[in-house]
Every structure is written in C-alpha cells, then in structure tokens.
Amino acid sequence: MALLDVNNLSISFGGLRAVDNFNITIEKGELYGLIGPNGAGKTTVFNLLTGVYKPNEGIIRLDGEDITRKNTIEINHAGIARTFQNIRLFKNMPVIDNVKVGLSERFKYSALEGMLHIGKYSKVEKEMDAEAMRLLKVFDLDGERDTLAANLPYGKQRKLEIARAMATNPKLLLLDEPAAGMNPNETKELMDTIALVRREFDMTILLIEHDMKLVSGICEKLTVLNFGRVLCQGETKEVLANPEVITAYLGE
Amino acid sequence: MSFLTYLINGLSLGSIYAIIALGYTMVYGIAKMLNFAHGDFIMVGCYIIFSVSAAMSGNSVVGIIVAIILCTLLGVTTEFVAYRPLRGAASPLAVLITAIGVSYLLENIALLIYGADIKSFSSVISWEGLSFADGQLKIQGVTIITILVSVVILIALQLFINKTKQGQAMLAASEDKGAATLMGINVNRTIALTFAIGSALAAIAGALLCSAYPSLSPYTGAMPGIKAFVAAVLGGIGSIPGAMIGGLVLGIVEILSKTYISSQLSDAIVFGILVVVLLVKPTGILGKVIQEKV
Amino acid sequence: MNKTTKSNLITYGIVIGAYIIVEILMLTGNLSSHLKGLLVPMTYYAVIAVALNLCVGILGELSIGHCGFMCIGAFSSAFFSRATENAIPTVPRFILAFIIGIAFAALFGFLIGIPVLRLKGDYLAIVTLAFGEIIKNVINALYIGIDGKGFHFTMKSSMDLGMEPDGDIIVNGAMGITGTPHNSSFTVGIIVLLIALFIVQNLVNSRDGRAIMAIRDNYIAAESTGINVTSYKMMAFTISAAIAGAAGVLFSHNITTLTASSQYFGFNASIMILVYVVLGGIGNIRGSVIAACILYLLPELLRGFNTYRMLIYSIVLIVMMIVNWSPKVIEWRKKTFGRINLPWRRAKEVA
Numbered sequence: 001m002a003l004l005d006v007n008n009l010s011i012s013f014g015g016l017r018a019v020d021n022f023n024i025t026i027e028k029g030e031l032y033g034l035i036g037p038n039g040a041g042k043t044t045v046f047n048l049l050t051g052v053y054k055p056n057e058g059i060i061r062l063d064g065e066d067i068t069r070k071n072t073i074e075i076n077h078a079g080i081a082r083t084f085q086n087i088r089l090f091k092n093m094p095v096i097d098n099v100k101v102g103l104s105e106r107f108k109y110s111a112l113e114g115m116l117h118i119g120k121y122s123k124v125e126k127e128m129d130a131e132a133m134r135l136l137k138v139f140d141l142d143g144e145r146d147t148l149a150a151n152l153p154y155g156k157q158r159k160l161e162i163a164r165a166m167a168t169n170p171k172l173l174l175l176d177e178p179a180a181g182m183n184p185n186e187t188k189e190l191m192d193t194i195a196l197v198r199r200e201f202d203m204t205i206l207l208i209e210h211d212m213k214l215v216s217g218i219c220e221k222l223t224v225l226n227f228g229r230v231l232c233q234g235e236t237k238e239v240l241a242n243p244e245v246i247t248a249y250l251g252e
Numbered sequence: 253m254s255f256l257t258y259l260i261n262g263l264s265l266g267s268i269y270a271i272i273a274l275g276y277t278m279v280y281g282i283a284k285m286l287n288f289a290h291g292d293f294i295m296v297g298c299y300i301i302f303s304v305s306a307a308m309s310g311n312s313v314v315g316i317i318v319a320i321i322l323c324t325l326l327g328v329t330t331e332f333v334a335y336r337p338l339r340g341a342a343s344p345l346a347v348l349i350t351a352i353g354v355s356y357l358l359e360n361i362a363l364l365i366y367g368a369d370i371k372s373f374s375s376v377i378s379w380e381g382l383s384f385a386d387g388q389l390k391i392q393g394v395t396i397i398t399i400l401v402s403v404v405i406l407i408a409l410q411l412f413i414n415k416t417k418q419g420q421a422m423l424a425a426s427e428d429k430g431a432a433t434l435m436g437i438n439v440n441r442t443i444a445l446t447f448a449i450g451s452a453l454a455a456i457a458g459a460l461l462c463s464a465y466p467s468l469s470p471y472t473g474a475m476p477g478i479k480a481f482v483a484a485v486l487g488g489i490g491s492i493p494g495a496m497i498g499g500l501v502l503g504i505v506e507i508l509s510k511t512y513i514s515s516q517l518s519d520a521i522v523f524g525i526l527v528v529v530l531l532v533k534p535t536g537i538l539g540k541v542i543q544e545k546v
Numbered sequence: 547m548n549k550t551t552k553s554n555l556i557t558y559g560i561v562i563g564a565y566i567i568v569e570i571l572m573l574t575g576n577l578s579s580h581l582k583g584l585l586v587p588m589t590y591y592a593v594i595a596v597a598l599n600l601c602v603g604i605l606g607e608l609s610i611g612h613c614g615f616m617c618i619g620a621f622s623s624a625f626f627s628r629a630t631e632n633a634i635p636t637v638p639r640f641i642l643a644f645i646i647g648i649a650f651a652a653l654f655g656f657l658i659g660i661p662v663l664r665l666k667g668d669y670l671a672i673v674t675l676a677f678g679e680i681i682k683n684v685i686n687a688l689y690i691g692i693d694g695k696g697f698h699f700t701m702k703s704s705m706d707l708g709m710e711p712d713g714d715i716i717v718n719g720a721m722g723i724t725g726t727p728h729n730s731s732f733t734v735g736i737i738v739l740l741i742a743l744f745i746v747q748n749l750v751n752s753r754d755g756r757a758i759m760a761i762r763d764n765y766i767a768a769e770s771t772g773i774n775v776t777s778y779k780m781m782a783f784t785i786s787a788a789i790a791g792a793a794g795v796l797f798s799h800n801i802t803t804l805t806a807s808s809q810y811f812g813f814n815a816s817i818m819i820l821v822y823v824v825l826g827g828i829g830n831i832r833g834s835v836i837a838a839c840i841l842y843l844l845p846e847l848l849r850g851f852n853t854y855r856m857l858i859y860s861i862v863l864i865v866m867m868i869v870n871w872s873p874k875v876i877e878w879r880k881k882t883f884g885r886i887n888l889p890w891r892r893a894k895e896v897a
Contacts, residue, residue, distance in 0.1 A: 043546075047546055050770055052546050052766075052770075071769075072769040072770050073769055073772055073773070073774055073775075076769075076770055076771060076772035077772050081770070081771070082770050084546070084766075084767065088764045088766060088767035089763070089764070089767070090759065090760045090763035090764060090767065090768075091763050091764070092759070092762075092763050092829075093756070093759055093760065093763060097756050097759075098760075100753075100756055101756050101757060101760040101768070101771055101773065102771050102772075104753050104756070104757055104772070104773065105772050107753070108753070109752075109753065111752075111754050111781065113752075114748065114749060114752030114753055114754050114755065115745050115748050115749050115752065115754075115785075116744075116745070116748060117748050117751075117752070121752070124753075125752075128753075146549070164767075164771060165771070167771075168771055168772050280668075286668060286671075288817075334864055334868070337868050337872040337874060337875065338867065338868060338871055338872050339873075340873045341871040341872060341873060342871065342873075343824075343828060343871070345602075345608065345820075345824050345828065346824070346867055346870075346871035347867075349820070349821055349824045349825075349863070349867050350863075350864055350867040350868065352817055352820075352821060352863070353860050353861075353863035353864035353867065354860075354864060356856060356859065356860035356863065357857065357860035357861060357864065359856075360856040360857040360860060361857065363856075364854075364857065474814070478675070478813060481672065482672065482675075482676065485668075485669065485672045489668070489669075514687065514701070514702075516683070516686060516687035516701075516719075516720075517683060517684065517687050517701070519679060519680075519683045520679070520680045520683035520684055520687075523675075523676035523677070523679045523680050523683075524676075524680060526672070526673065526676045527661060527673055527676055527677065527680075530661075530665055530669055530673055531661050531664070534664065534665050534666070534669060535669065536669075544766065546766055
C-alpha cells in the first residue's frame with residue numbers, strides 16, 4: 001500500500017481551477033519532487049494536503065487513512081509535517097523551543113503540572129530536552145540551542161524549519177521550495193541535509209523545488225504541474241527528458 | 253409620532269458619531285494607527301468655540317472657523333511630533349500608547365486652563381427648527397443642521413477621494429505605502445493631510461455635539477470618541493461609507509435603547525451590537541476580508 | 547541552574563526584597579499614611595499588569611478591556627464576603643472570596659474568549675473594549691438583595707427588589723456594594739502577586755506556554771506543527787482573566803464602597819494597565835511588575851505638584867515612547883553612544 005495516495009484532487013478559486021484532477025502516489029521511503037512553472041499550483045497542492053484548503057473534489061489517503069476533510073492540526077497528528085516557502089519559524093523563541101513545540105504531541109503533562117512545575121513536569125521536560133537536542137544535532141544546530149530563531153542565518157533557519165517538522169514525528173515530510181534564496185554552497189549543504197533526514201529517519205519526502213540541479217540530484221520520481229494539471233509523472237530521468245516538460249519550462 | 257422624533261434624534265446623534273468616525277477611519281486606513289486622542293480633538297474644538305464666542309460676545313461663526321483652523325493645526329502637529337517618529341516602530345503598540353499620552357496631555361491642558369467644572373455651551377445654531385402635524389412632531393434646528401452637515405461632508409469626502417489627485421494618493425498610500433512611494437507619492441505629506449482633514453472634522457463634530465448636548469468638560473470628547481471608533485469598526489474600518497453607516501446605526505440604537513429599554517443599559521446594548529456584527533462579519537459591515545497567504 | 551530559572555528567581559527576589567524594605571519602613575514609622583494607602587493598590591495593579599502581559603505579550607492579542615475581568619472578580623467576591631460576613635470566620639471567608647472572584651473572572655474570560663478570539667488584531671482589541679464596557683454597564687444596573695425569603699434580583703431599581711423590611715440590599719445598582727470587609731493588606735497583595743508571577747512564569751516555561759507563544763509568533767506554522775490554536779488561545783485568555791479577577795478581589799476588599807465606575811473599570815483604566823505593560827516591556831513579566839509599581843506611585847507621589855502632575859506624566863509618557871521605540875531615535879542612539887565604551891557593554895562583550 002502506498003503511503004500517500006491522492007485521487008482526482010481539484011479546487012477552484014472563483015472561476016479559476018487552481019488544481020485540476022491531481023493524482024499522485026508516493027511509496028514509503030521515496031523522495032518525490034513536485035515541479036512546475038510559477039503559478040502552476042504546487043503550493044496549492046501542499047495546502048490541500050495539509051488541510052489549509054479544503055478540496056472541491058478528490059480523496060487524500062495517508063497510509064490508508066482518509067484525511068481529506070481533516071483540518072491542519074488533525075492532519076499533522078495523522079502524520080504530515082511541512083515547511084513553508086516563506087520561512088515561518090517561531091521567531092521570538094529560542095531554537096530549542098521551536099523544536100520542543102513540535103514535540104508537544106508526543107511528550108505530555110497536564111496544564112496544571114506545567115503551571116506549577118510539579119508531577120511529571122521535570123521528568124518529561126528532561127526527556128523533551130534530550131530529544132530536541134538529538135534532533136538539533138542531526139541538523140547541526142545544537143550549538144545554537146538558545147539563539148532566537150530570528151537571529152539565525154538564513155540557511156540555518158531553513159534547517160530549523162525542517163527540524164521542527166521532524167519533531168512532530170511525521171510519516172510524510174513536505175518541503176516547499178527548501179532551496180529558495182540559497183546560494184550554491186547552501187543548496188549543496190541542504191541536499192546533504194535532506195539525504196541525511198532520509199537516511200536517519202527513513203523518511204518519505206515530497207518536495208517542491210525550482211532548482212533543477214537539486215531536483216535531478218536527489219529526487220527519484222517527479223510530477224510536473226502546469227496550469228493546475230499534471231503534465232507528466234514518473235522517474236526523474238524520463239520526466240526531465242520529456243519534450244512537453246521542456247516546453248513548459250522554457251517556452252516554445 | 254414620538255417614535256419618529258426619537259428616530260430623528262438618533263439619526264442626528266448618529267450623524268455626529270459618523271463625522272467623528274470619518275476622522276478615525278481615514279487615519280486608520282492610511283496610517284494603520286488607532287488615534288486615541290481623536291476624541292480629545294473634539295473637546296479642544298469645543299473649548300475653542302466656547303472661548304472665542306465668549307470673547308466675540310456670542311458670535312459663534314468666527315469661533316467655529318477658528319476652531320477648525322486650530323484643530324487642523326493641532327492634528328498635523330500631533331502627527332508630526334508624536335506619531336511620525338514612531339512610524340515603522342518594532343511594535344504597533346508604541347504609537348497606540350503615544351496616542352494615549354497625547355489624549356492625557358490634551359485633557360490635562362484643558363483641565364489646567366478651564367478647570368474640571370462643567371461649562372454650559374451655548375448652541376452654535378439659533379434656528380428653532382421645524383414643526384409638523386400641528387406641532388405634534390417638532391424637529392430641532394440643531395438636529396436638522398447636524399444631519400445635513402454630515403451628508404454634505406460625506407459627499408464632499410467621497411468626491412475628494414475619488415476625483416482629486418490628493419484623494420487618490422490617500423487611497424494608494426492606504427493600500428501599500430511602499431508601492432505608493434515608488435509611484436512618487438509623498439506618503440508623509442499624504443498622512444499629514446489625512447490628519448488635517450480628520451481633525452477639522454473633529455472640530456465640526458465638536459460644535460454639533462456640544463450644541464445638542466451643551467455640557468463641556470475636559471472629558472467631553474472621550475466617550476463620543478470611543479463610540480465613534482466603535483462606529484468606524486462596525487462599518488468596516490478604513491471604509492468611508494462604512495463609517496457613515498456605523499455612526500448612524502450606533503446613534504439610532506443608542507437613542508432608541510435609552511428610550512425604550514433602559515438608559516442604564518444603553519451603552520451595553522451599543523457595544524453589544526458591535527460584538528454581534530463582528531461575529532457575523534469579522535471585518536465590519538463594509539470591511540474588506542483579507543486572508544493571509546500561506 | 548539554567549538561565550530562565552535564575553531570571554524567575556530574580557523576579558521573586560525583587561518582589562520579596564521590596565516587601566521587606568517596605569515592612570521595615572512601616573515598622574520604623576517612616577511611611578506616611580498616604581503612602582501606606584498606596585501599597586495595596588500598587589499590588590493589585592502589578593497583578594493585573596502581569597495578567598494583561600500574559601494576554602498581550604505571551605499570547606500576542608491586544609486586550610483593552612481587562613479591567614472588566616477585574617470588575618467581575620471584585621463584585622463576585624465582594625458579594626460573597628458581604629453575604630457571608632457573619633456566617634464564616636475571616637480567614638476561610640477571604641480565601642473562599644478569592645476562589646469565587648477568580649472562578650467568576652475565569653468563567654467570563656472563557657465565555658467572552660469564545661467570540662473574541664475568533665477575531666484578529668485591532669478588531670479583537672475593540673471587542674475586548676466593548677466587553678469591558680458591557681460588564682461595567684450591566685453591573686451598574688444590577689440589584690441584588692437578601693431577606694428572610696432568600697435572594698432577590700432585578701435590573702430595574704432597588705424598589706423593584708420587593709424586599710421584606712429585614713432585608714439587606716447587597717448590590718445596589720450604580721451605588722454598588724457597600725461595607726465589604728477590609729481584608730486586603732499589603733502582605734496579602736504581595737502573596738497574590740507572587741502566586742500570579744509563579745503561575746505565569748512557570749506557564750511560559752512549559753509545554754502549554756511554548757504552544758501559546760508559538761501561536762503568537764506564527765499561528766499558521768503552529769497549526770501545521772499540530773498545535774491546537776483555538777484551545778491554547780482560550781487557555782491563555784482564561785488564565786489571564788482569572789488573574790485579573792484575583793486583582794479584583796484585592797481591590798474590592800480594600801475599599802468601603804465598591805462601584806463599577808469608569809475611573810476604575812472603564813476602558814481608560816484598562817488602557818492605563820496597557821501602558822504599564824508596554825513600558826515594562828511587552829512579554830517581559832518582571833518589567834510589568836516594576837513598571838506598574840513605578841507608574842502607579844509616580845503620579846501619586848507627584849501630588850505635591852497637584853495641578854501639573856498628570857501633565858508631566860503625559861509628557862513623560864510620550865517622550866519615553868519616542869525615545870524607546872522610534873526607529874530614527876534608536877539609530878541615532880546607536881551612532882552617538884555606540885562609540886562610547888560603556889562599562890556594562892564591555893562586560894557583555896567579554897561574556
């Protein structure tokens with residue numbers, strides 16, 4: 001059974017069909033790329049998958065479970081975590097707390113225990129700290145644990161966003177243009193990070209990207225969107241060789 | 253008949269709220285700030301009319317003109333000295349607190365000059381008004397004038413915004429300050445102009461308010477100011493017709509609930525209306541819905 | 547000991563230190579009766595400033611109606627204390643009064659939070675103001691009395707209560723509640739303040755507090771991280787209202803006649819608390835306490851210059867805001883003082 005199975009997904013804004021009859025199947029462990037020109041509807045697909053928008057038609061199944069009508073919070077609990085095109089960190093909070101917010105679903109104590117610092121509080125907090133530090137180490141952010149997220153350099157902010165998403169222990173990780181605004185060196189480093197996440201957590205990843213070098217370098221499969229529709233789908237090499245895809249990207 | 257009288261009185265009070273609300277809504281629309289001192293500009297206008305009229309042995313026309321000029325200056329100066337330095341501050345609360353400071357300042361200056369006792373304000377309108385149906389329905393002159401003035405102001409403002417270059421500049425600056433600057437609009441000057449218009453309107457509203465409710469104290473402007481702000485929010489803040497509608501709704505609800513329900517609870521009802529409207533339409537009656545892009 | 551624990555302990559230390567100093571001054575007779583009268587108000591303003599900072603600084607929602615919750619706490623507890631004055635001994639009665647005042651304020655915080663927290667930004671702020679005014683207004687029209695037959699209630703007038711001759715009107719409309727026992731003291735105020743600080747500072751360093759701050763910083767990201775935005779907002783708002791209610795209990799048990807007047811419970815009063823919070827530092831709990839104490843005492847101590855004191859206060863407020871927040875002034879400060887090697891800056895660099 002596929003990890004993510006999307007059937008006939010469609011949404012309209014006013015008269016515009018932003019996503020039209022979108023299908024995708026992602027197997028566990030795959031690194032899948034979603035590409036397409038600007039305005040093709042890639043981020044809208046992410047917003048549909050994470051419940052930010054509700055589709056007009058279609059079914060989304062995660063690991064066999066129908067999550068189509070669920071809200072963003074429930075979908076995260078069901079196992080999808082994401083990052084954003086324009087970085088959305090908890091800016092005025094330290095790096096470690098950003099990750100600990102992601103851990104809140106797995107490490108629990110009651111509100112009363114939290115307010116009075118009694119009962120399970122100390123024990124659970126210690127476990128959370130350890131788990132957060134373990135994650136930060138993977139992303140090479142353990143040196144900045146007390147830095148405010150807003151004060152991190154750009155590349156590290158991107159990494160922290162991924163670390164926070166990973167803290168929610170997802171089955172599927174969605175990355176929305178992770179290399180946007182990065183220089184070649186930073187992009188290279190990011191590719192290593194994504195590869196590391198895959199290895200370390202055995203993670204299934206769907207990513208939107210414009211950087212073809214990154215896409216062809218790490219994605220196994222691709223779906224190309226154009227004007228809200230799937231233009232082409234399949235193994236990376238085949239898709240990138242498809243003349244229609246080249247036309248869509250480069251024009252006539 | 254008495255219902256009609258109350259309705260017209262409500263319309264008149266609503267017109268005053270609307271004129272004040274116009275000032276609020278324009279300033280908010282363009283400077284994205286809640287000018288808490290706006291209500292106190294009304295009070296300043298009233299005291300100026302009060303003093304000038306007394307000095308001119310009851311001639312209030314000069315008083316009104318002087319009040320409009322001085323309030324305009326006051327608005328522009330306040331903007332320049334207290335609000336402009338805080339444009340682009342890290343927190344929008346900074347300018348809000350400063351506006352509160354200005355409000356305290358104006359109230360206390362008035363307190364120093366005129367004292368805390370309530371002054372009796374003589375109406376700027378001497379016209380008796382109209383009488384219908386053999387005197388069963390009497391409408392006071394001040395009521396009629398107030399409604400007329402507000403209509404004239406609304407039309408004039410709409411024309412100004414839609415037909416003049418400065419008006420268009422205001423619209424542009426309220427949409428996007430950065431883009432407006434790139435298009436060659438002097439945003440600082442445009443905001444100053446907005447304050448000038450809003451403050452002039454406050455002076456006019458003051459003259460009408462104190463003519464209808466002739467007691468003047470340093471705190472005269474506070475409650476009408478806050479209610480006018482509620483009116484602006486009710487109508488959809490930033491929208492000029494919205495401010496008008498909000499003002500009228502508020503005035504009518506206030507007078508009718510005072511008359512028919514309870515004078516004690518009328519303010520609660522007025523504020524209750526705001527809560528209900530915002531629950532149905534979170535950006536007010538004519539407000540634009542802005543959705544954050546993910 | 548980590549940094550936040552240390553910082554929390556410093557806050558408690560400052561409050562306890564201030565308490566000890568004031569107590570010594572009182573015992574040695576160095577405090578005028580005028581100053582003594584300011585001590586309890588100082589504590590309840592500090593408490594409500596902490597409450598409002600939880601709402602404005604931690605939750606990130608501007609409330610300009612928090613004195614409404616203080617009003618609810620004040621009236622519900624004063625009603626209880628007046629009704630049971632002869633039935634329950636002082637200490638348990640006062641403790642129960644706190645529980646009742648806090649519970650009622652929390653209940654209203656919760657109920658009002660349901661509609662309010664659906665709104666955003668300035669719309670949310672104006673609706674909190676509206677609710678603050680509604681609370682004040684309704685309480686002003688409330689008449690409750692007790693006689694041999696039990697409780698009587700009306701919203702018309704004291705005559706409409708239809709009381710027996712032995713009856714006692716407890717809440718008398720705009721005349722409020724008279725004769726609430728004077729149980730508040732500086733010591734009680736300080737204890738309440740310490741508890742409020744303990745709860746809020748602990749909350750900030752807990753799972754729930756982090757979720758609340760995450761919502762403040764970016765609610766979209768918080769949702770996609772699995773944080774239940776609505777329930778955490780409700781939680782923060784309710785706790786904030788509850789603490790404001792505790793300030794109300796201190797308030798009502800410190801005066802003879804409690805009325806729901808604009809001076810104490812209107813939007814102007816709420817705004818005054820907001821001034822404390824902003825000048826103390828948004829999100830800085832310790833700052834709120836210090837700012838509330840200084841800013842409350844300052845105009846009171848300036849009573850000597852009676853006519854000019856509020857004038858001075860307002861000018862100081864405006865100047866302070868511009869000096870602290872204006873981007874141009876901040877830049878100028880950096881340029882001018884940046885080159886001068888101030889001792890504390892050097893210490894920071896070394897660290």
